[in-house]
Amino acid sequence: MPKPLNTKCQLCAKLPTAKAKVLHGAQGDGCWNPRVCHNRRSFYRSRTKDNRSIDSIAVEPPATYFAVLYLYKEPGDKPLHALGAELWLGQKPICRLEPIHCFGLTAGKIRSYTDKVLQAFAKEYGVSLYQYKDMFEISPNHCPVRPCPLHPES
Incomplete structure (x- = not known):
């Protein structure tokens, strides 16, 4: 050997x-x-x-629908600043829920809202979605919602 x-x-x-x-x-x-x-x-x-010099080939990955959730929050047990979501087909995003601020929303209301987003994606594209495939935590400093308390307009 x-x-x-x-x-x-x-x-x-x-x-x-x-x-x-x-x-x-x-x-x-x-x-x-x-x-x-x-x-x-x-x-x-x-x-x-x-x-x-080894040849390489490209094989098209399977095209499956999946949803991802973007949580704009500080690490740890901090409150949720904003959230957004995307529906992907294979390797490309095909539909986006623009982020919204979560000020004043309880955990139950946030859960209900994210479930409605999944249902809307499923209805629009005629697919079954039961949960988000992944959730990404992003610093609130990158919050794209305007106006935003973290990014006062000058």
């Missing part, structure tokens, strides 16, 4: 020789061995070139 590739040597092979000698020589971590390293660096560089 062949010896496994050394990750450190793979990274070192990408560096210019002078920089590699400084990093791995007497002033660095001390692993530089002039009897071995020149050949090893050459081996790893040519191996990388060989790997680049």
Whole structure:
């Protein structure tokens, strides 16, 4: 069985020789061995070139509908500033609910609203959506809703 590739040597092979000698020589971590390293660096560089010559193909991913929810809030147990949602088909968003502020909305009202958004996406595109595929927390500093208390108009 062949010896496994050394990750450190793979990274070192990408560096210019002078920089590699400084990093791995007497002033660095001390692993530089002039009897071995020149050949090893050459081996790893040519191996990388060989790997680049491998053909690649593109296969269209399955096109399935899914919804994602964007929560504009500070990390942790902080109140929700705003929320938005998107419906995706495969790798592309196809429908967006523009974000809204959540000031004064209780957790129950927010849950009810997000459920209605899922139902609206499902009805509009004739698909079944039972839950959001993913939720992303975004800093309220990036809130796109205007006017916004975090972004007073000048």
